[in-house]
Amino acid sequence: MPELPEVETYARDLAQVLVGRTLLGARVEWPNQLPRNTPGALGARVAGQAVRSVARRGKYLVVRLSDDWLIVHLKMSGRLQVVPAAAPANPHAHVVFTLDEGDELRFHDPRKFGRVYVLADPDPILGPLGPEPLDAAFDVPTLRQRLGGRRARLKPLLLDQTVIAGMGNIYVDEALWTAGLHPLRTADSLAEEEVERLHQAIVSVLARGVALRGTSLSAAGYRDLTGNLGEMQGALAVFRRTGEPCPRCGAVIERLVVGTRGTHVCPRCQQAPAFAPRAEAVARRALAR
DNA sequence: AAAGCACCCTGTACGC
DNA sequence: TGCGTACAGGGTGCTT
Numbered sequence: 001m002p003e004l005p006e007v008e009t010y011a012r013d014l015a016q017v018l019v020g021r022t023l024l025g026a027r028v029e030w031p032n033q034l035p036r037n038t039p040g041a042l043g044a045r046v047a048g049q050a051v052r053s054v055a056r057r058g059k060y061l062v063v064r065l066s067d068d069w070l071i072v073h074l075k076m077s078g079r080l081q082v083v084p085a086a087a088p089a090n091p092h093a094h095v096v097f098t099l100d101e102g103d104e105l106r107f108h109d110p111r112k113f114g115r116v117y118v119l120a121d122p123d124p125i126l127g128p129l130g131p132e133p134l135d136a137a138f139d140v141p142t143l144r145q146r147l148g149g150r151r152a153r154l155k156p157l158l159l160d161q162t163v164i165a166g167m168g169n170i171y172v173d174e175a176l177w178t179a180g181l182h183p184l185r186t187a188d189s190l191a192e193e194e195v196e197r198l199h200q201a202i203v204s205v206l207a208r209g210v211a212l213r214g215t216s217l218s219a220a221g222y223r224d225l226t227g228n229l230g231e232m233q234g235a236l237a238v239f240r241r242t243g244e245p246c247p248r249c250g251a252v253i254e255r256l257v258v259g260t261r262g263t264h265v266c267p268r269c270q271q272a273p274a275f276a277p278r279a280e281a282v283a284r285r286a287l288a289r
Numbered sequence: 290a291a292a293g294c295a296c297c298c299t300g301t302a303c304g305c
Numbered sequence: 306t307g308c309g310t311a312c313a314g315g316g317t318g319c320t321t
Contacts, residue, residue, distance in 0.1 A: 001314070032297080059315080076314055077299085111298050113315070152291060161316080168315070220300070259292075262313075 002074040004133070004166030005209030005232065006222050007056045010080055013225040014061070015054040017082050022050045022100045023065065030094035033109065036117050045118060046070070046097065058129045058165030062122065069122040070097075072107060078114030079223055081106045129165040133202050134210070138164075143199045147187035155183035155258040158202075166206065170215055170239045173264045175201040177238045177246075182270040183256075183263050189273065208235060215239075238264035 002010075023046040028039035037045075049065040056062060061080075063070035072080070081090075085104045095107040095116045107116055117125060130146060131138050146163050157163050158172045167175070176183050178201035181194060190198070209215065214230030216222045217240060222230060237247050242255040246266035256263050265272075 003315095073315085075297095075316075109298095110300070111314085113298065115316090150290080156292080159315080169313095218301090260294075260314085 001076055001168055001170060001217075002078065002214070002222055003059055003168035003171050003209075004056070004206055005171070005212075006214035006230065007059050007061055007074065007166075008134075008210050009213045009224055009230070010061055010074075011054050011056040014063075014080065014082070017225070018051045018054055018063070018099075018105070020051065021103075023047065023105075024098040024100060026098065027096045028094070029096075030112055033094050033107075033112060033114060034116050034118075036119060042118060043098075057126050057132070058161055059168065060126060060129075062126070065118075068118050068120055071117040071119065071122055071125055073115045074109070075111070075113035075115070077111040078107065078109040080225060081108060081227075082225065128162050130161060130163045131165065133164055133166055133206055138199075138203070140196050140199045143202070144192075144195050147190065147195065150187040152187060153183060153258060154181060154185050154187060154198075155261065155263055157187055159259075159261065164202070167202070169261050169263075170217075170236070171202075171205055171209060173239045174237060175205045177264075177266055177270060178205055180269050180271075182265060182272045183258050185273050208232065238266060240264065 025043035025047050028034055028042055031039040034042065046065065046068070049067055052064040052066065054063050059073060061072040082103055082105050085098065085102055090106060090108050092108045092110045093106040094109055094112065097105040099105060107114065119125070131142055147157060150157060154176060155172060158167050158175065159169070175198070179197040181198060209232045212230060212232040212235060213224060214222055215232040215236065216229035217233055224230065238253050241253045242264060244253050245251070246253055246269060249266065249268045251266050251268035254265055254267050256265065
């Protein structure tokens with residue numbers, strides 16, 4: 001599941017390969033993945049446009065072209081490749097841009113949740129996003145302001161891309177464990193010192209994810225531009241470690257559902273709020289299956 | 290404002 | 306062994 005670290009890895013690698021190259025055309029095999037464009041017109045629109053820069057905003061990959069912006073969201077299963085056009089066809093390459101020098105930029109997405117946009121103005125897509133957690137400007141007062149006064153639980157708030165951009169299920173669970181905060185705690189219940197811990201945890205977990213080039217949970221999961229696995233999965237403390245020991249205290253990791261998302265906690269390091277449902281029963285049921 | 294759910298999809302994991 | 310089915314998961318949009 002590409003989140004901030006995985007998309008950042010793509011952006012850095014793609015910048016090396018794509019900046020200065022020219023798009024020659026495009027093919028669209030699954031039009032639903034291009035919600036803002038006419039699939040048949042895409043090739044003519046991008047033809048002749050050069051790649052100026054490749055960056056990331058939240059979980060979006062942002063490619064600045066001569067006239068337009070190419071924006072990609074990988075969602076659950078999206079991957080990108082730059083390969084010679086003669087490379088073996090990929091059955092899940094649903095949007096393919098042809099490049100100069102006989103190469104192709106392939107957007108590959110078995111589950112078809114990902115989205116590709118070619119737009120003159122990126123603001124409708126990127127404008128609503130919250131602050132970038134790895135920017136120097138993301139400080140404790142910023143986090144406090146983003147959470148300020150809200151009665152919602154921490155887990156849905158941190159997943160909300162308009163609150164903070166870039167975190168998904170994996171890094172939210174890891175950040176909350178690092179901070180020692182239970183996902184059912186509400187934002188307005190946090191003491192100042194807890195906001196500071198959460199800020200530090202978000203930054204350190206995401207920075208580690210970037211340094212380790214992302215999380216690959218399975219062979220079928222995330223791969224980088226050249227097909228290599230990330231290395232963050234070996235450094236996860238709680239995510240998908242239900243029933244295993246907490247690396248900090250040894251207590252058994254539990255799984256609960258918050259909103260609709262599977263959520264992983266150490267019941268000793270992350271003290272549940274008094275009104276929380278009994279996570280132990282939920283975890284026991286999950287283990288029994 | 291907050292929470293819940295359906296939807297979009299298909300690979301995988303599981304039950305029988 | 307094989308078949309069928311439930312589930313996961315980011316984001317959007319709708320309802321409560």
